[in-house]
Amino acid sequence: MASYYRRKKPDMVFLNAKPINSGNAQAYLHGVRKYSIGLAERLDSDYIPPPNDGKRSSVSTIASNNPDFTPSIFYRNIAPVNWFLRIIGVLPIVRRGPSRAKFALNSAAFVYSVVFFMLLAFYVGYVANNRIHAVRSLSGPFEEAVIAYLFLVNILPIIVIPILWWEARKIARLFNDWDDFEVLYYQISGHSLPLNLRQKAVYIAIVLPILSILSVVITHITMSDLNLNQVVPYCILDNLTAMLGAWWFLICEAISTTAYLLAERFQKALKHIGPAAMVADYRVLWLRLSKLTRDTGNALCYTFVFMSLYLFFIITLSIYGLMSQLSEGFGIKDIGLTITALWNIGLLFYICDEAHYASVNVRTNFQKKLLMVELNWMNSDAQTEINMFLRATEMNPSNINCGGFFDVNRTLFKGLLTTMVTYLVVLLQFQISIPTDKGDGDGNSNMTVVDLLMDSLSNDMTLLGAPSTVATPSTTTTAVPSTVSRSGRGRKG
Numbered sequence: 001m002a003s004y005y006r007r008k009k010p011d012m013v014f015l016n017a018k019p020i021n022s023g024n025a026q027a028y029l030h031g032v033r034k035y036s037i038g039l040a041e042r043l044d045s046d047y048i049p050p051p052n053d054g055k056r057s058s059v060s061t062i063a064s065n066n067p068d069f070t071p072s073i074f075y076r077n078i079a080p081v082n083w084f085l086r087i088i089g090v091l092p093i094v095r096r097g098p099s100r101a102k103f104a105l106n107s108a109a110f111v112y113s114v115v116f117f118m119l120l121a122f123y124v125g126y127v128a129n130n131r132i133h134a135v136r137s138l139s140g141p142f143e144e145a146v147i148a149y150l151f152l153v154n155i156l157p158i159i160v161i162p163i164l165w166w167e168a169r170k171i172a173r174l175f176n177d178w179d180d181f182e183v184l185y186y187q188i189s190g191h192s193l194p195l196n197l198r199q200k201a202v203y204i205a206i207v208l209p210i211l212s213i214l215s216v217v218i219t220h221i222t223m224s225d226l227n228l229n230q231v232v233p234y235c236i237l238d239n240l241t242a243m244l245g246a247w248w249f250l251i252c253e254a255i256s257t258t259a260y261l262l263a264e265r266f267q268k269a270l271k272h273i274g275p276a277a278m279v280a281d282y283r284v285l286w287l288r289l290s291k292l293t294r295d296t297g298n299a300l301c302y303t304f305v306f307m308s309l310y311l312f313f314i315i316t317l318s319i320y321g322l323m324s325q326l327s328e329g330f331g332i333k334d335i336g337l338t339i340t341a342l343w344n345i346g347l348l349f350y351i352c353d354e355a356h357y358a359s360v361n362v363r364t365n366f367q368k369k370l371l372m373v374e375l376n377w378m379n380s381d382a383q384t385e386i387n388m389f390l391r392a393t394e395m396n397p398s399n400i401n402c403g404g405f406f407d408v409n410r411t412l413f414k415g416l417l418t419t420m421v422t423y424l425v426v427l428l429q430f431q432i433s434i435p436t437d438k439g440d441g442d443g444n445s446n447m448t449v450v451d452l453l454m455d456s457l458s459n460d461m462t463l464l465g466a467p468s469t470v471a472t473p474s475t476t477t478t479a480v481p482s483t484v485s486r487s488g489r490g491r492k493g
Contacts (some may be wrong), residue, residue: 006183064360068137070192073097074178077197079479080205084243089116089237090164093172095281101175103168110165115159120236124155127230138326146427147223147337158309160244163302170299177295180289184256188281189265197253204246212242215339222336244307245347248300252354257292259361261370262289272375279385283392287412290398298353301403308406311348312416315341319420320427349413355400356409363398 007185075082075095085091092109095101129167135148166172214234219229266282297304318341322334370390399407406412 004144016139032238040123049051049428069183069186071182072179073182073193073195074254075101075175075197078201078247080198080201081243081247083252084205084209085240085247086241087111088240089113089120090161090240090244091168091171092165093168097173099176099179101172103172107357113161113165117158120158120161120233123233124237127233128152128155129330130230146317146324147333150314150317150321150340151223151234151318153310153313154234155237159463160240160303160306162251163306167299167301167303170295171220174295174299176293177292181285181292181442183263184285184288190283193258194261195252195257197250197257201250204250205243208242208246209239212239215343219336219340222332222334241307241310242347243352244303245346248304248351249354251296254357255289255296255358256354256361258289259358259366262286263366264363267369267372279382280390283385283389284476287392288364290362293358293398293400295410297402301405304408305402305405307351308348308402312420313346314344315348316420316423316427318344323424323428348416350411352408353411356411359407359409367393382458394410454470 067220082091086109092102092107092113095110126267131148131152135145135152183192216231216235216238220227220234262282262285264288269278269282318337322337322341325331325334325337367390370386370393373386399409401407
């Protein structure tokens with residue numbers, strides 16, 4: 001096996017490594033530093049590298065002169081979901097090559113996004129107006145009003161589109177940073193980043209929209225009258241939230257896979273060669289990956305803060321509507337509520353779980369690899385680099401944080417579910433406190449939600465011992481003294 005050869009690096013802070021003598025020029029391979037067994041095999045086969053002036057090559061230069069390097073691997077792996085989001089007017093980012101992604105107000109992609117958003121806003125406004133009229137004329141129990149409000153809440157994801165316009169520059173910068181990271185990974189490891197998420201992204205871009213449309217159609221069939229003119233915007237907005245969740249899933253999966261490959265590569269390289277300069281290079285590579293992890297949360301900060309609050313609201317209303325009607329038996333309306341609740345719970349879980357998995361792989365699993373390194377056979381410089389590497393993993397946070405609002409992990413999912421249970425208890429107690437008069441033939445059979453609230457307030461005043469002077473809009477009776485009890489059921493207790 002050929003020996004490890006390395007060009008001498010200038011001294012850095014806390015780094016005074018003494019590289020091995022680099023007498024063989026074939027070890028450079030066009031500015032690419034390789035520490036694997038593949039380097040030795042290529043050196044032994046009389047590989048003749050192209051001329052190099054000692055400068056770091058750009059992405060385009062490496063791609064053209066090195067057939068082993070494949071640029072834009074990250075972007076190609078998530079491209080199917082990216083294209084779907086661009087079709088529905090999201091992510092108006094122009095990318096003309098590796099490290100050349102940008103957001104421009106005068107680009108055709110942004111103009112298309114604005115036109116699509118305006119048409120969708122008019123369409124959603126028409127649907128929302130019809131829903132508001134339906135809510136105003138609603139008569140029935142309190143849970144019926146909550147279920148009616150659920151359809152109004154479902155149109156809120158339209159706000160995500162202008163939020164993504166605001167964050168498009170940060171997202172474009174994130175794509176460019178991934179391209180730079182891939183070049184650095186190739187220079188250090190000797191091969192392109194082996195991400196294999198393209199097939200998974202294609203399946204997601206095909207299957208997930210179909211499932212989303214089916215869930216929306218089934219929900220409208222079971223919970224309201226099916227009107228195709230009003231179902232279309234709901235399908236678009238539901239696909240928007242689902243594909244944003246899938247996009248987040250793929251980005252976090254790419255981070256997790258890269259961290260795992262980097263840790264395995266580093267551990268395998270240490271078994272054969274252990275110079276201090278190599279450890280320093282892998283430390284720099286890990287710091288870049290850690291920065292990518294943090295930038296992912298910062299680039300999508302406001303988008304996923306809104307997504308978390310929206311999913312929390314939808315799940316709370318869906319579960320409340322489902323639980324409030326289970327006393328009467330499982331009906332056809334409960335099918336739509338169940339699908340809505342399970343769909344959004346699954347989406348919220350995958351958002352939190354994948355971010356948690358990415359953070360653990362970047363930091364915790366890498367720390368385990370470092371702690372298992374045998375330091376006895378290494379020189380003092382290499383041991384110092386290992387200790388600095390371990391300290392860097394402790395001092396550099398690798399959590400996906402949404403702009404300082406919260407960390408996206410399993411703790412967030414647990415906290416949202418805990419808060420959700422609290423609100424469900426409050427809503428169910430409020431429902432119990434409302435009387436369930438069906439009417440005694442005096443016109444109370446069509447009581448509205450306002451009538452129920454006023455009736456509940458009248459019962460509360462009666463229980464406190466004060467004369468009730470509140471009359472519901474649907475009755476013409478005068479004040480009822482506190483000594484006269486109603487025929488209906490009041491508050492329990």
